[in-house]
Amino acid sequence: MVKINEINYLKNIGEAGIMHASNKPFSDPNCGSFLIGIGSILTILPPPPLKLLDLGCGTGWTSVLFAKRGYNVTGVDISPDMIKYAQLNQKKENLENLKFLIKDYENLSFDEEFDIIIFFDALHHAEDEQKALSEAHKYLKKGGICICSEPGKGHKNSKIAIEAMKKYGVIEKDMPPKKIIELGKNSGFKNFFIFPNLMMLNSVFYKKLNNLNSKEKDLRAYLSNIINSINLIRFYKKDTGIVAMIK
Numbered sequence: 001m002v003k004i005n006e007i008n009y010l011k012n013i014g015e016a017g018i019m020h021a022s023n024k025p026f027s028d029p030n031c032g033s034f035l036i037g038i039g040s041i042l043t044i045l046p047p048p049p050l051k052l053l054d055l056g057c058g059t060g061w062t063s064v065l066f067a068k069r070g071y072n073v074t075g076v077d078i079s080p081d082m083i084k085y086a087q088l089n090q091k092k093e094n095l096e097n098l099k100f101l102i103k104d105y106e107n108l109s110f111d112e113e114f115d116i117i118i119f120f121d122a123l124h125h126a127e128d129e130q131k132a133l134s135e136a137h138k139y140l141k142k143g144g145i146c147i148c149s150e151p152g153k154g155h156k157n158s159k160i161a162i163e164a165m166k167k168y169g170v171i172e173k174d175m176p177p178k179k180i181i182e183l184g185k186n187s188g189f190k191n192f193f194i195f196p197n198l199m200m201l202n203s204v205f206y207k208k209l210n211n212l213n214s215k216e217k218d219l220r221a222y223l224s225n226i227i228n229s230i231n232l233i234r235f236y237k238k239d240t241g242i243v244a245m246i247k
Contacts, residue, residue, distance in 0.1 A: 002127055003078060003104070005169035010081040012168050022085040024061045030199075037199035038065050041118065041147055044195060044244055048072075049097075050115035055105040055136065056122025060086025060098075067098035071116070075100045076108070106131045113141045119148045124155060124175040130183050137187040140247045146189065149197065150175035152240030177241040189245040197240045 010018055020027045025034035048070030054063040055076050063075035063086065075098070077083050086100045103109070106128050117136045126132040136146050153176040155161055161172035177194045184192060 002169065002171055006125060006171065007079045008081075009079060009168060009170060010085075018085070021082075022059045022089070024059065033199040033202040036202050037120070037149055037197070038062060040195065040198045040242060041120070041149060042066075042069060044147065044242070045116060045145065051112070052116040052118065053114040053136075053139065054118045054120070055132070056119060056125060057086060057100070058082050058122075060089045060100060062118070062120050063098055063100070064089055064093055064095065066118070067095045068093070071097070073098045074114070076103045076105055078102070078104045105135060108135045108139060110139050113139055113144070115141055115144050117144070117146045119146075119150070121149060121151065123148055123180070124150050124173045125171045126173075127171060129173070129175070130186060133180075133183045133189075134187040137184075137189060137247060142247055144247050146184070146245045146247070148175070148180045148243045148245070149199070150180065150240075150243075152176045152197070152200070154239070176239050177243050180243045181245075184243070184245045189247055191246040193244040194241040195244065197242050200240045 005012075010021065013021070025031045025038075028034060050071055052066050052071040052073045053076065054060075054066060054073060057063045057075035057077050058079075059082055060075050063073045067073040067090075075083075075086055077086065077100070080102050083100045083102050090098050090100065105122075106126060117140050119132075119136070123129055123132060133146075140146055151158075153174050156172050156174050164170050165172050181192050181194075
């Protein structure tokens with residue numbers, strides 16, 4: 001059963017890995033990209049206060065940010081260890097509008113419905129992604145929004161994904177917008193929107209400046225690189241876009 005590896009992930013990554021996971025996003029070299037990704041989602045979402053379900057929340061950093069924005073947040077993860085650190089983060093931030101539960105997002109059980117459901121870098125870890133999205137649809141209010149922000153096409157063949165599968169036995173899949181929308185239609189969602197994933201575009205727009213040589217470091221050269229990079233937006237939207245689905 002692959003899920004046991006997801007459940008035991010923190011036990012397997014060691015103390016340094018736990019410190020990194022429990023202090024995300026600020027402990028991660030890609031902190032800027034993570035914050036841009038959350039900022040993009042907050043821009044898409046209807047304003048708080050609304051009830052938000054954060055599925056596959058891990059150590060809860062995404063849930064904390066959503067709660068600090070003013071949403072009434074429930075964070076869910078299959079791993080008791082993840083939830084333990086998530087609850088420590090909640091206590092540290094003193095957030096009364098946030099709670100964490102140990103649940104499998106492919107087999108949820110609630111006596112309530114939510115206005116918003118989020119999969120942030122989580123759906124591609126599902127054993128059965130169709131079941132996960134069907135469960136999300138089940139507990140979403142009529143007219144509610146489900147957001148999926150996933151690494152997209154080519155992820156399962158990336159160096160980091162191959163290493164994680166080999167070393168820790170976790171699930172890594174490609175989850176591009178086309179696949180998410182197909183799963184969403186099968187789950188009963190009616191309306192779909194795709195937005196560029198700015199987490200991926202971050203390296204295109206901002207890291208270019210660090211790679212320019214001294215002769216190129218002037219405003220015109222930088223703007224030229226930005227303009228040329230805009231042509232990549234269609235590609236990123238197609239292969240790694242953020243998907244918003246309305247029930």
